[in-house]
Amino acid sequence: MSLAAVPTTTVDPFSPEVLADPLPFQERLREAGPVVYLTSHGVHAFGRHEQVHAALTNWQGLQSGAGVGLSNFRLEKPWRPPSLLLESDPPRHDAPRRVLSAVLGPRVLRSLRERWSADAEALVDEVLAGPDEFDAVPALAEAFPLRVFPDAVGLGPDGRENLLPYGNHLFNAFGPANALVEAGRPRAPELGARVAGQCAREALSGDGFGAAVWAAADRGEITPEQAPLVVRSLLSAGIDTTVHGLAAVLHAFATHPAQWRRLRERPQLARVAFDEAVRWQSPVQTFFRTATRDVEIGGTVIPDGGKVLMFLGAANRDPRRWADPDAFDLGRDPSGHVGFGMGLHQCVGQHVARLEAEALLTALAARVASIRQVGDGERQLNNTLRAWASIPVRVHRA
Numbered sequence: 316m317s318l319a320a321v322p323t324t325t326v327d328p329f330s331p332e333v334l335a336d337p338l339p340f341q342e343r344l345r346e347a348g349p350v351v352y353l354t355s356h357g358v359h360a361f362g363r364h365e366q367v368h369a370a371l372t373n374w375q376g377l378q379s380g381a382g383v384g385l386s387n388f389r390l391e392k393p394w395r396p397p398s399l400l401l402e403s404d405p406p407r408h409d410a411p412r413r414v415l416s417a418v419l420g421p422r423v424l425r426s427l428r429e430r431w432s433a434d435a436e437a438l439v440d441e442v443l444a445g446p447d448e449f450d451a452v453p454a455l456a457e458a459f460p461l462r463v464f465p466d467a468v469g470l471g472p473d474g475r476e477n478l479l480p481y482g483n484h485l486f487n488a489f490g491p492a493n494a495l496v497e498a499g500r501p502r503a504p505e506l507g508a509r510v511a512g513q514c515a516r517e518a519l520s521g522d523g524f525g526a527a528v529w530a531a532a533d534r535g536e537i538t539p540e541q542a543p544l545v546v547r548s549l550l551s552a553g554i555d556t557t558v559h560g561l562a563a564v565l566h567a568f569a570t571h572p573a574q575w576r577r578l579r580e581r582p583q584l585a586r587v588a589f590d591e592a593v594r595w596q597s598p599v600q601t602f603f604r605t606a607t608r609d610v611e612i613g614g615t616v617i618p619d620g621g622k623v624l625m626f627l628g629a630a631n632r633d634p635r636r637w638a639d640p641d642a643f644d645l646g647r648d649p650s651g652h653v654g655f656g657m658g659l660h661q662c663v664g665q666h667v668a669r670l671e672a673e674a675l676l677t678a679l680a681a682r683v684a685s686i687r688q689v690g691d692g693e694r695q696l697n698n699t700l701r702a703w704a705s706i707p708v709r710v711h712r713a
């Protein structure tokens with residue numbers, strides 16, 4: 316193991332300047348070394364694919380149970396009861412994970428495919444009945460998940476407007492207590508309580524993902540105390556992530572017309588296109604882990620209790636791993652990207668997200684001859700998400 320000093324940086328990756336344009340910082344991070352110490356937050360950071368992958372798959376040495384944000388739950392009280400999936404480790408992690416994995420499994424998704432395709436076709440027809448220029452974020456990226464996912468969970472009609480603000484604050488709260496977190500703090504208790512209320516058995520329809528989680532509790536696979544928190548994971552991780560994943564792929568196509576023509580010729584490329592967009596934009600940019608002991612990564616010892624910051628977005632553009640990493644290219648194989656994580660905690664809902672994307676892109680590809688971004692659009696700054704507030708596009712119907 317090398318004893319060379321670890322490179323350091325004083326740059327705060329959660330500053331508005333870096334959040335608005337993270338790629339130059341991420342390149343400097345990767346080139347500085349396999350491990351870089353961030354003096355701004357007192358954590359070690361990884362920007363290369365090799366070390367991000369190693370950290371994600373080392374659940375024994377790098378735990379999630381002390382939180383996957385900057386806050387160390389060994390030292391600080393979390394702002395909400397910790398997630399039984401995201402913020403936990405084996406063995407406590409395993410039963411909730413098994414349950415959610417089955418609830419979102421292939422059999423359930425097969426039963427949703429036709430309905431979601433019809434929903435996507437209806438939404439795209441509605442949008443195309445309007446002006447040729449529109450904002451793709453509210454019109455498509457937000458509208459489609461909000462149209463299908465809360466129904467699939469089995470939520471009632473009231474309170475759905477709380478889901479995006481809750482998610483936005485949740486993903487900010489994984490970062491440092493900066494202005495983005497402060498701005499969300501006043502509403503956080505109220506939003507937390509409202510979302511928690513939607514996780515109760517009585518609040519859920521009898522035939523959705525939520526009811527299936529409660530049925531697993533009835534079978535003794537998880538406890539009745541765990542059930543509402545497992546439902547909460549669906550509402551926490553299932554909406555903003557998909558919204559900004561769809562925004563990423565819409566932005567990608569709206570700025571890469573040759574790739575759009577390729578999709579139109581071969582609509583089966585919709586699935587690989589979505590994964591390529593998740594690699595290229597990495598809607599979830601970062602997560603932290605906490606060292607359970609002195610643990611070596613990339614030639615550096617992370618001290619017991621130390622936080623590490625994994626730059627998923629930087630790893631997904633690491634030239635050591637990807638040829639021409641900055642290109643959005645339907646011809647590449649994006650598998651192995653870490654946009655959905657890797658290992659034990661790898662996104663349990665990724666097949667749901669892919670099905671939503673496939674339904675929407677297939678409906679669009681059949682109806683839209685060209686989609687071009689008009690203007691730069693507007694980012695929505697978030698401590699964890701690479702998000703869009705607005706993507707103005709002009710479409711020509713097929």
Ligand code: OVV
Pocket residue numbers: 398399400401402485547548549551552
């Ligand atoms: C992956 C993810 C993000 C946010 C929240 C959760 C999971 C959760 O389980 O609550």
